[in-house]
Amino acid sequence: MKKKFSLLIVAVVFGFLSLVGGALAQTVTYHPSLAHKNGALAYEHMKYLANEIGSRVAGSENEEKAAQYIKDQFEQMGLETEVQEFSYTRRGSTYDSSNIIAYKPGKSSKQIIVGAHYDSVSVGKGIDDNASGVGVMLEVAEVLKKIKTPYSIVYIAFGAEEVGLTGSEYYAENMSEEDIESTVGMINLDSLAVGDKMYVYGGEGEDGFIRDQALEIAEKKKLDVGTNPGLNPEYPEGTTGEWSDHAPFKGIGIPYGYLEATNWEIGDQDGYTQTEKHGGVWHTENDTIEFIEEEYPGRIEEHLSTFSTLLTDLLKSRSL
Numbered sequence: 001m002k003k004k005f006s007l008l009i010v011a012v013v014f015g016f017l018s019l020v021g022g023a024l025a026q027t028v029t030y031h032p033s034l035a036h037k038n039g040a041l042a043y044e045h046m047k048y049l050a051n052e053i054g055s056r057v058a059g060s061e062n063e064e065k066a067a068q069y070i071k072d073q074f075e076q077m078g079l080e081t082e083v084q085e086f087s088y089t090r091r092g093s094t095y096d097s098s099n100i101i102a103y104k105p106g107k108s109s110k111q112i113i114v115g116a117h118y119d120s121v122s123v124g125k126g127i128d129d130n131a132s133g134v135g136v137m138l139e140v141a142e143v144l145k146k147i148k149t150p151y152s153i154v155y156i157a158f159g160a161e162e163v164g165l166t167g168s169e170y171y172a173e174n175m176s177e178e179d180i181e182s183t184v185g186m187i188n189l190d191s192l193a194v195g196d197k198m199y200v201y202g203g204e205g206e207d208g209f210i211r212d213q214a215l216e217i218a219e220k221k222k223l224d225v226g227t228n229p230g231l232n233p234e235y236p237e238g239t240t241g242e243w244s245d246h247a248p249f250k251g252i253g254i255p256y257g258y259l260e261a262t263n264w265e266i267g268d269q270d271g272y273t274q275t276e277k278h279g280g281v282w283h284t285e286n287d288t289i290e291f292i293e294e295e296y297p298g299r300i301e302e303h304l305s306t307f308s309t310l311l312t313d314l315l316k317s318r319s320l
């Protein structure tokens with residue numbers, strides 16, 4: 001009896017808190033002027049991570065704040081959310097970080113992983129690299145939360161990418177055989193905001209099906225997204241290097257898709273020179289909203305909108 005009574009109180013209090021939480025969440029995520037424009041929500045999340053929190057170095061207090069923010073967002077969407085903690089050693093010191101994981105059930109128990117790292121280097125504010133990717137992931141999660149997608153979706157915000165893909169490696173290493181088998185593919189989002197051109201990459205041969213599907217959607221919807229033209233023989237047409245969170249998944253045989261903005265036609269044609277103007281902002285003090293808005297006006301909005309539209313359609317696609 002006593003137990004029942006206290007459960008009732010808990011339920012009532014919880015109900016009240018959910019109501020309050022729901023109302024608060026709505027003021028953040030459902031501003032009417034934001035609701036209609038693709039990329040607008042992504043922009044708000046990106047700005048919060050970079051300007052309210054700041055740079056998010058792996059193992060730092062700011063990285064932890066960002067993790068908490070992302071977890072709160074997923075929970076407000078009503079998605080089952082989990083924190084996967086891990087630690088790593090670097091130059092003799094041990095650091096803690098975590099992956100934030102949210103599950104969205106689909107029509108099939110087969111799943112697609114969508115991932116974006118939320119840590120950054122210490123200089124700049126990590127707008128392009130990679131608050132932009134996290135922003136798009138959170139927006140798409142919001143847009144799709146009540147839509148039945150063909151596959152279940154596992155969203156993962158990875159910690160500690162910049163110190164060596166630590167979060168994504170930890171996640172991939174801890175996947176069971178069963179988990180790996182039920183995973184159709186992994187879609188990585190990294191550095192979407194500033195590069196001259198918008199790209200989608202994938203593996204070679206049959207492993208490139210996510211890229212191919214994305215390119216088809218882009219053509220149909222007239223989205224300005226292409227793929228690596230393959231000018232550099234080290235990175236064949238349509239593929240990319242192993243420098244981001246798709247690599248550990250590729251390593252265990254999971255096909256990848258990867259969205260990025262850069263420019264493969266300039267510099268050493270290795271994808272590292274992002275823009276003709278200034279060469280880009282990667283890992284520099286210029287990776288701030290102020291610099292990018294000033295030097296590349298309108299680009300952030302255009303890219304977030306395009307990538308958000310593309311990823312949403314890709315995850316709704318039956319032919320993946």
Ligand SMILES: [Zn+2]
Nearest residue numbers: 129130190191
């Ligand atoms: Zn990155």
